[in-house]
Amino acid sequence: MSSSSPVPIPPSTLATLQAFAERIILDPQYHDLLSIVKGCRNGAVYGAKVRFPHALVMVLLFRSGTLREKAGLVFRATRTHAHNLARFAFIYKLTCYLLKHFSGRAGGGKGGAEGPYDSFVAGLLGGYVVFGQRSARSGKVSSVSQQIVIYVFARVVLALARLAVKTDGGGLPFLSREPVSATVSHYAWPVFAATSWAAVMHLFRHHPDDLQPSLRNSMSYIYQQSDHWDSLRNFIWHNK
Known part of the structure; x- marks a missing residue:
């Protein structure tokens, strides 16, 4: 019995697919929708980069348990942070897109104009859905969500103080x-x-x-x- 090996894709086909994909992502008419996808990607990556070293240090310094248990805590904290930022980016950018393109406001090109409070409404919705919920199991807000919201709140207070x-x-x-x-x-x-x-x-x-x-x-x-x-x-x- 002879085993079949996968058929390699010719370089010309790969080049064609790459050119086709680049035409899609560089087409201005898809920009706003693709920015939602890119926002999710960037939120997940940034959340993982920020949370992993922080969780690693805090768990090693202040948590007891086996190495496997500590690794699990670090992984869960990193996953939660990355997941939360990716979800928030998706909801925020999608809401901004919907408000801009379906609000009926004139101007701003084919898709309509951005309103002065679109970012506030989108942030309000994303903040409630992603960071404002309690765990169904424990009935508590996760410590990761608390830390992110407190971090944001502190920066808001400082910015408002400068604005004043x-x-x-x-x-x-x-x-x-x-x-x-x-x-x-x-x-x-x-x-x-x-x-x-x-x-x-x-x-x-x-x-x-x-x-x-x-x-x-x-x-x-x-x-x-x-x-x-x-x-x-x-x-x-x-x-x-």
Whole structure:
């Protein structure tokens, strides 16, 4: 009995297929739809790149268990982060596409015009569907989703604070005037940094269970476990 080997594809056929695929992806009429696909791809890749090293370090430092159990935790955290960002990118870009092409707004070429609040509506929908849901099994929001939302929220607060003191339009009526704007800009960050650390240290000292677990673990390592040792070995070389 002779085994059949796969028939190789001629180079000319591969070149033809490649040229055909490139004509599709470079055609302007498919650009908006293909950008949804590319957004999913980029969201998944970015989520994996960001989460994997973070999860690896946090699990190795603060989680107990076998190597296989730790590897499973790292894999699940990486998969969740990548999956969430890919889903959000899909919902966000698809919603923007639908609003632009089917809203009936004139202008912006054949597909219609982008509205001033399209990105807000698309972000609202994506944020609710992807990051606003609780686990059906535990009834809790996943720690990965919490971390992503908290990260985004912190950046939003900083951006709004900068926007509030802008003197070239967009700022708040009183804060955007000189010299008030310059004074607030100069002192805002020190006050923000000081009060943030004052609040988190107070919460860690008196209400640690209400802090996010990875933050609580890292703070415990620095501020609580540093209070205990019984030899030079676990004073310098080892923590415990």
